[in-house]
Amino acid sequence: xxxxxxxxxxxxxxxxxxxxxxxxxxxxxxxxxxxxxxxxxxxxxxxxxxxxxxxxxxxxxxxxxxxxxxxxxxxxxxxxxxxxxxxxxxxxxxxxxxxxxxxxxxxxxxxxxxxxxxxxxxxxxxxxxxxxxxxxxxxxxxxxxxxxxxx
Numbered sequence: 001x002x003x004x005x006x007x008x009x010x011x012x013x014x015x016x017x018x019x020x021x022x023x024x025x026x027x028x029x030x031x032x033x034x035x036x037x038x039x040x041x042x043x044x045x046x047x048x049x050x051x052x053x054x055x056x057x058x059x060x061x062x063x064x065x066x067x068x069x070x071x072x073x074x075x076x077x078x079x080x081x082x083x084x085x086x087x088x089x090x091x092x093x094x095x096x097x098x099x100x101x102x103x104x105x106x107x108x109x110x111x112x113x114x115x116x117x118x119x120x121x122x123x124x125x126x127x128x129x130x131x132x133x134x135x136x137x138x139x140x141x142x143x144x145x146x147x148x149x150x151x
Contacts, residue, residue, distance in 0.1 A: 003030050005021035005057040007066060009065075013038070017036050019031070019054050038073075050105070061101075062104040065105040077096045085111050087111060093106040094107045108125055123151070
């Protein structure tokens with residue numbers, strides 16, 4: 001079944017690309033993934049890989065794509081500056097350069113802290129989603145991955 005997304009959520013890490021077709025209320029309509037993390041692609045290949053994954057969800061006009069993860073790193077699609085904790089992690093978006101008129105790709109900035117020194121790109125967005133679903137949560141969250149984070 002083909003769906004048209006109101007917008008697309010993307011989590012693009014070092015080892016994989018995950019995407020969700022979202023409706024206007026923020027519910028996911030479909031999911032897709034590729035084992036093509038930004039570590040396996042040249043920056044010139046990012047737009048092609050994204051289009052190959054989300055093509056069925058795109059409308060004629062520009063579809064907003066809100067992305068987090070390593071594609072905002074220096075070696076990613078376009079570098080996004082880290083926000084210094086404490087902060088609202090989704091408060092800065094950087095527009096990625098695209099040639100396909102159906103795409104409007106915005107990358108969420110990562111978060112850094114001075115002591116102990118650490119950074120995250122993508123996990124801060126996963127945490128924000130968890131907090132939205134669990135507003136009274138008081139505990140520790142483990143985010144496994146290439147670089148596991150305990151929050």
